[in-house]
Amino acid sequence: MTTALAIKGLTKVYNNGFAALKGIDLTVGQGDFFALLGPNGAGKSTTIGIICSLVRKSGGTVSVFGYDIDVDFPGAKRQLGVVPQEFNFHQFEKVIDIVTNQAGYYGLPRRLGLERAEKYLRQLGLWDKRNNAARMLSGGMKRRLMIARALVHEPRLLILDEPTAGVDIELRRSMWEFLREINQQGTTIILTTHYLEEAESLCRNIAIIDHGEIIENTSMKALLKTLHKEHFILDTREEVPAGLDLSPFDGHIIDPHSIQVEIEKGESLNELFSWLSGQGVTVTSMRNKANRLEELFVTLLAEKGTSPAAVAARAAGGQA
Amino acid sequence: MNSWQAEWNAYYTLVRREVRRFIRIWLQTLLPPAITMTLYFVIFGRLIGSRIGEMGGYTYIQFVVPGLIMMAVVTNSFANVVSSFFGAKFQRFIEEIQVSPVSNHTILLGFVTGGVIRGLLVGAIVTVVALFFTDLPMHNPLVTLSILVLTALLFSLGGFINAVFANNFDDISIVPTFVLAPLTYLGGVFYSIDLLSEFWAGVSKLNPMLYIVNAFRYGILGHSDVDVGVAFVMVGLFTVAAYAYSMYLLITGKRLRQ
The missing domain is CATH 3.30.70.1560 (Alpha-L RNA-binding motif)
Known part of the structure; x- marks a missing residue:
């Protein structure tokens, strides 16, 4: 099976001396729906930050679909889509511009970016809001906007850092359906969540991280057994x-x-x-x-x- | 799609976003310099200028117009990049760009091009306003245009560096207030250094703005207090150094990545 994400001996020590990651190893197969769980401050977001270049690693290796981030980070980034925990888009920009611009940053021509933006905004029920400033959207809509933005370049690996935080139950379930669908279409998904029901319902494999160490890494079935x-x-x-x-x-x-x-x-x-x-x-x-x-x-x-x-x-x- | 095409698409996206940003808020970006410069032209050109008489062989308003145009270009190029990049950092949407495969050169050029375009656009607006008050000969269009673009580029890079180091909105107004404004006002915008004593003329020659203003004045009027060649070398070297330092900041991720 092709490996979507391979992490070996990953460490991160912040300037204040805090060791956020203490040499974690993690492998996620292509097509997997993988849960990365842990309490607050366990190292989940640091791990994701390193994978997508927002955090500098202190040691270890990370490769995404065979692209080592130390050798070909742009190659690795092209495979990746990231939905961060906090809203990180221009609040005054239009919804359509946020998604189309992201396509542009990934090198897509504007016309293709617009087509993809329409596709994903429609799928996520945001097409009617395309000309609204992002700050006018509800919390749930903002979450969906970040998913549309992460998908616009059609990544092979989608990383979602608590994508349904603060989203009502009905919307959460519709997002689960959407994520299941894109996973079935071949996108590998890594999910961190505070809703364990969400991980149990969606994910096939799971790793639990605590104090910067992986304390469990197995299939969901094996864990529940x-x-x-x-x-x-x-x-x-x-x-x-x-x-x-x-x-x-x-x-x-x-x-x-x-x-x-x-x-x-x-x-x-x-x-x-x-x-x-x-x-x-x-x-x-x-x-x-x-x-x-x-x-x-x-x-x-x-x-x-x-x-x-x-x-x-x-x-x-x-x-x- | 090859990587050059992808980089071009990313660059186009960045520049388009930057230009749309300052045009969307034209009341804050394009109109104020036009009003400020109109007041300068009225006061220094018509009201006070007529009593000063000629300077360097030109009417006073003709003498000050190149410096005022350059002042607008400098402040607007700087302001555009510092506010845009710091805003992106502050609201964290810089992460949109950081997670994408776009190269650091393209990121820098995208933001800086936005600053250069705003600087040149404001320069053009101020020039049009100036033409209501005086005639402007064009002594050397090549010198005029090249020093204009080079200066806009240099101060856009300056704005970028300032934005990287800024921690809050106060930090992005420190350099314009305490560095750019004094250097510009003392950089020969309103006077020729021939009027100064030998000592103060020598001190003035340590001010890089003096070279920029005089090179531009030479391009328009054909008059300069300094060697225009030195001005180009100086601005060129500063630009290369600022670009290299900006790239260093982006590559190392200092103050941009944890």
């Missing part, structure tokens, strides 16, 4: 009898109408429901306590020394 237990929250019709002993199921009462249980992976739930029924408790609904990946993420980081309380607090807020 390591999850041995799942936590469920059950809502009950009647009040749960006070003093109900849930220890056989490693559970406890959260409030008078809900209980939490921990179930071994593969274990049947029938026994639990029968037992509850026998206790006069009727379950009306059931849900996962947290996203499965989120649980793994918190566990992994805790194992590696990142404060579990801090990680759990972020996870509880839907962030990692």
Whole structure:
């Protein structure tokens, strides 16, 4: 399989002595939909910054589709499209100009740039806004504008640094569909996100970075298989009898109408429901306590020394 | 598409964006120099100039017009690049260019060409305004045009360097206020250094603006207080040095990349 991105021994030490990356190795295959996860300050954005030349590396090598950034950075950049975390376009420029200019910077003739701009602005639902100044767009529209801009030169590798941050659920899901589509058409995608549900839903492979080191790098399936237990929250019709002993199921009462249980992976739930029924408790609904990946993420980081309380607090807020 | 064609397309895009930027805000970029220079022409040309009499064999207004045109070119070339590039840095849309494969030469030339075009356009506007007040002979069009372009190029590069080092909007007004304005006003725009004592005439010759203004004045009027050849060599050397330093800043990424 062709390698889209190969990173070897990548290090970054900032002028103040802070080591943001401590020799990471990472390989992303062509056509992959890859998640790069980690808590804030773990080194995700630094890694992306180095790949796309916004940050100078201290050591190691990076190559994009075989183009070593130390040997042929323009060649590597031609393969790349980047959607950064923060809005970085001219707020007073028209939407169409932002996308068309980006095509020009990549060497595309203006006519082709205009054609591509129309194609991607239409696909991302921004064509009607093409003559608006970028600052007039909503947050979600600005995110989509950055995606259109990153795609205008039709890169082979698209890097998205938290592309759906601050985007409402409906729009987020439509963006997921769009990203799935372009991935199916052959674009390799690397995604960093705070929404672990997003990574679980979209990505086939995953790396978790913490304190500048890759602590896990595997397929999403393999990672989720390591999850041995799942936590469920059950809502009950009647009040749960006070003093109900849930220890056989490693559970406890959260409030008078809900209980939490921990179930071994593969274990049947029938026994639990029968037992509850026998206790006069009727379950009306059931849900996962947290996203499965989120649980793994918190566990992994805790194992590696990142404060579990801090990680759990972020996870509880839907962030990692 | 070969790399030259790609670089040309990138260059065209940068220049087009730069020109559209200053034209879009023409009330801030093109109109003020026309008004300011009209006031200079009225005050120094008509009101005070008529009492001063001739200077260097020309009416006073004819004498000051080349310097005033050059002053407008210098300040506008500088201002265009410093504000545009610093704005791009400040709002971070410089990253659009940094992540693209466009070469550093093309980036620099794109921004600098924008500055040169604005400088020349403002110079043309001021010249047209000046023609309402006096006749301007054209002694040597080649000297006039070449010193004009070279000066616009030099100060556009100066604006670029200033923008790279600027941390906030105050920093982009320090050089125009504390360096360019004094050098220009003391650079023989309003007087001939023949009027100064030997000592102050010698001090004036350390001011590069004196050479620029006089070379341009020579091109239009055929009168100069200094050797025009020296002026070209000096501006040429400064331009090469400024270009080389700008490229160094871009290549090393100093103050542009983390």
